[in-house]
Amino acid sequence: MKVIGLAGWSGAGKTTLLARLIPHFIAGGLRVSTIKHAHHAFDVDVPGKDSWVHREAGASEVLVSSSQRFALMHELRGAAEPKLPELLTKLTPVDLVLVEGFKTDPHRKIEVHRAGNGKALLFPNDPAIVGVASDIDVITDLPVAHLDDIQAIANMMLALAMDIDDVLAMEA
Numbered sequence: 001m002k003v004i005g006l007a008g009w010s011g012a013g014k015t016t017l018l019a020r021l022i023p024h025f026i027a028g029g030l031r032v033s034t035i036k037h038a039h040h041a042f043d044v045d046v047p048g049k050d051s052w053v054h055r056e057a058g059a060s061e062v063l064v065s066s067s068q069r070f071a072l073m074h075e076l077r078g079a080a081e082p083k084l085p086e087l088l089t090k091l092t093p094v095d096l097v098l099v100e101g102f103k104t105d106p107h108r109k110i111e112v113h114r115a116g117n118g119k120a121l122l123f124p125n126d127p128a129i130v131g132v133a134s135d136i137d138v139i140t141d142l143p144v145a146h147l148d149d150i151q152a153i154a155n156m157m158l159a160l161a162m163d164i165d166d167v168l169a170m171e172a
Contacts, residue, residue, distance in 0.1 A: 002161035003088065005099035007129060008112035009119040013147060014100050017112055017133065020150050021098065021157070028154075031094040035087055037101025045073060085168045096161060106170045108162050110153070113138070131156045 006014045018034065025032045045052045045062075054062045055075055063072045076082075084105050091097060099107065103122070111123050113134040123129040123142060131143040133153045138144050143160070145152035 001088075001091075001093055001097055001164040002095065002158070003097045003099060003107055003164055003167045004157045004161040005102060005105070005107050005109035005128075006112050007101075007103035007109040007122060007126070008114075009117050009122075011117050012112045012114045012119075014112045017147065017153070018098055018100060021154055024150050024154050025096060030096050032096050032098060033091050033094045034098045034100065035084070035091070035102075037099075044071070085170065088164060088167060096158070097164070098157075107167050108160055110157060110160070112147070114147070130160045 006017065008014050022032050022034070045055065051062045051064045051073070055073060059075070060077070061072060061074045063070060084099065084102050084107060088097065099109075103109065103126075106128050108130045109126075109128050110131045110133055111121065111126075111129045113119075113121055113132060113136075115134070115136045121132070121138065123132055123140065129142070131145070132138050132140060133145050133147050133156075135147045143156050145156055147153075
């Protein structure tokens with residue numbers, strides 16, 4: 001498995017870019033999974049549903065399964081948030097894992113930058129950023145692609161992705 005991240009300020013277009021990259025990679029024959037970092041007490045469950053009742057009752061994990069999909073929810077119950085390497089070990093093996101968020105972790109990342117955000121570029125202060133996808137020209141020695149050039153961004157990501165064993169060996 002190879003791993004590459006996307007990092008950038010909120011509103012830069014990370015999720016939109018991923019939604020364009022995933023079908024591109026799949027069309028190229030790759031199996032792709034994603035890990036998304038969310039903030040605080042996000043919830044994917046619906047209050048009142050059986051799985052929600054199970055979690056609220058104190059279950060450590062609740063696995064919901066149907067003929068279409070399954071989802072595993074794990075309650076931390078005060079334990080420390082898992083680091084990216086631990087989360088990667090929970091995935092079924094695929095060709096490429098795209099990580100959105102975890103911008104302070106040391107795995108390699110492509111910065112997603114949108115000028116309209118009015119935010120500073122991250123790469124000058126983050127050695128883990130190894131490329132930039134932006135809607136403006138960026139002066140750097142790093143590889144740069146325009147946000148609309150999906151092929152160029154995909155090529156950059158594949159060329160710069162890390163082997164999962166190297167990510168697992170990193171300390172976040």
